[in-house]
Amino acid sequence: MTMPTALHADQARARLHELTVIDVRTPGEYAGGHLPGALNIPLDRLGRALPDIRDAAERGEILLVCASGARSENACRTLAEHGVRAATLVGGTGAWAAGGGDLERPAGNTRATWGMERQVRLTAGSVVLLGLALGEFAHPAFRLLSAGIAGGLVFSAVTDTCGMAAVLGKLPHNRPRAADLTATLARLRGN
Template sequence: MTTTPLTLGTTQARARLAELTVIDVRTPGEYASGHLPGALNIPLDQVRRALPEIRHAAGRGDVLVVCASGARSQTASRLLAEEGIPTATLTGGTSAWAGEGHDLHRPAVRDTRARWSMERQVRFAAGTVVLLGLLLGLLVHPAFQILSAGIAGGLVFSALTDTCGMAALLGRLPHNRPRPADLAATLAALRRG
């Protein structure tokens, strides 16, 4: 059984925030940089692991899935719909939420590392590899320029398919991974309701 994911605008979501279970599917670093009040962090690649808890939460009320722009939350909502779990996504994600002047919750910082959004991490990594390929192509061998061409091709593919392989790879880095205790606490909160 599948259901069609719904979308909520920021005004609708804000009006219903107290009655929604909000799941933020961004990386822990992005989540820590600011999230909707009351949102629980389950990174996109951990959603399948959390299916029983999300199903339990959906049985108690509506579930809103959010990310930075709405792309990852739509992916998560489609995955949940395939499992028969009805959800809604926030149109424009936390960017739209903050853009309309709504507050983002920022937890007390546990460490001093700066938190970069996934988009910023991808831009930094792509730019670094492009520059490295060009520099090595000039100084070592022209074949290194293939690195730059590969990144350019990846960016075009990413835009055409609305996916990002580099973001998937970066999401696996330690600073983008939830600590086991954090994910366990989130899953327990979903079970408790």
């Protein structure tokens, strides 16, 4: 059976045992809760993992997951450019959890990490407010901060990328420990 390019949470739940699930979020987001058995290969490390993902795709079907489905769609396109077929989870872990799906967390993980989309909204909104306030009370040139963020958000929407998310993903709270890509790839290989 050929896997569709997107699965809804109920479809994925019914087939979870036969899928190799790869979570492309940051290690911090992954630690906050992921699909059972999901492997963490952050989107920015996908290229390094490509040979092992290709081998896993030859053995079975790959499901890519993120918080909302946007990053996993980008990952699917990247893999497709390299001849690797994979599907994305429609609505990501948010839809999975909303549909009653369990999320695993590493042992001892008691703190919740905000999803990247929420972090971007907080940061963008804060910088816009700061630019407006400083522009009003300090110097009008500070309004350029707000204009810069607005331009960045438009660019992000048009290109379906997010530079702010890339920067925020490198902050310590989003990388509670570095993703152990070597160990993850060994698990992907079945070692």
